[in-house]
Amino acid sequence: MDPIGRRPSTLRPSSTPAQAETRPTANTPRTAPANAVGYVQRSSFDAPVTQAAPSKPIPGAWRGGPDTPVGKAIAGMIERMRASDASGIQIKGDTMESLFTRAILDNKHVTNEQLLEIANVKLEQLATSPEDRAKVLKKVPNARELPVHKFTVGMLAAATGIDPKALSEACPDLGLTGAPGTPLLYAAKTERMQRSTALHDFTDYLRGAGVKGMNKAVWGVENRVLSAAVSALGGGRY
Template identity: 60%
Template sequence: MDPISRRSFSPLPAPVPTAAPRPAPQAAVNGTSNANAAQTLGHVHKSGFDAAPRPVKAAQGTWRAPADSELGRTINGMLERLKQCPITLKGDTPESLFRRAILDNKHVTNEQLLAMSKVPFEKLDSGPETRAKVLEKIPNARELPVHQFTVAMLSAVTGIDAQKLSEACPDLGMTGAPNTPLLYAAKGERMQRSTALHDFTDYLRGAGIQGLNKAVWGVENRVLSAIVSAVGGGRY
C-alpha cells in the first residue's frame, strides 16, 4: 500500500451553486362575498312594463312548489322552453315577462299554471275565417317579432309546437280584434309587449283558464282588460 503522501491527487470539482427555491405564489383571495338577496313578493298595482325585469328564481326554492312536484316539473319545463326565444320587446324576453307577470304574480294560482300546461291546440285555433281576415289586413303578421314573441309564450306554457300555433293563429300579437275595424301591428315596443301579454292571458282565458285576465289586469272582461293593458296598468 502506498503511503498517503505518494498517492496522486485529483482535485474535486467545485460545487455548483443552486438557486434558492422560490416561494410558491400565494393563492389570490377573493374578498368579494356573494350574498343571496332576499326576494320579496308583493302585490303591485301598476304595470311592470316600464320597470327593468326583476330576476326571479325558477321553481326550486320558491313559494310555488318544490322541484320534484308535478307543479315544479311543469314550471321548469315551461321556463326551459321559454329560454329558446331570444326576441326582446322593451327589454323583456318571453321568459322574463312570464316570470314577472305570471310566475311571480300571487294572483295567478298554481291550479291555473297546471291548467295552462294542459290546454289543447283546438282551444287556441283561431279558425279559417279569422286567419283570412288577419292576413288580408296584415299579410306579414307571422313574420313580425311581436307575433313570434307571443307565440313563444303560448307555445312554452302549453307545449304546443310554435310553428303549428303560428300557422293557426296569425292574430297573436296583433293589436285589436279581427272582427272589428281596429286591427293592426303596433309600432312601439311598449304597446307590442302589452299586446303580447294580453293576448297570452286572453287566449288562455278563452281556452278555459278562468280568472287569468283578472289576475294580471284586474278585470276579467276581454275588452276592459285590453284597455287596462293598453294604458299600462296591471296587477304585477
C-alpha cells in the first residue's frame, strides 16, 4: 500500500505499435530455400530457367568414336533418320531408326567399310530406269503415296544423304514387293511383309549400287532372288 493507504495500481507496460509486416517487393533479394541444391538467385522479373533435355545417344558407338570417319558417317545417318521419323510412319512397331539400328548398325556382318560406302552412294547408282518406272506406275499408280514407300525411301535417303524427294521420284518401286518387268509386283498388305520388303529393298538397292555383301550380311545370301525369298519367309540376321 502507498503512504495514504491506497493499493498500488498494477502498472501495465505501454503498448508499442505492431511491427509492420515486411512483404517482398520486386527489388527484394530472394533467398534460397534451406534444402535447395544448386539454387541460383534470380530477379523476380526473370523467366523461369528450363534445362534442355539431354540429347539421345547415337547408336553404333562400338564401331568408332564420334571423331572417326565411321562415327561421323553414322551420326549423319541417324540424325537424318530421326528427322524422317518425325513424320510418324512406322511399320510393325519399327521406326526407320530402330529397324536400321537393329538390322544394320548392330549387325556384325555389316562392316564399317560398307557403312562408309553407303554414305557415298549417289542417286544415279540407285535410280530405276525410266522404262521400269513407267511399268511400276502402271501397275501401282499410287506407289509413291504408300506408307511403306515413304518408309523405305526415308531410310535409304537418310543412310546415303540423298534427297528423299529425288529418291522417290527416281525409284517409285521402293517398298513394293516384287520387281518391275515381272508378274510379281504389288503393294503388300501385311505389316510383316511390308517391313521385310522395306529392309530387302534397302539392302538389295545398295547391292545394286555397288556396296557388295549387303544382302548376305542381313539375309545370309547375296543373290537377289534368293535373298528376297529368305526375306519373304521371315528369315535373316536381324
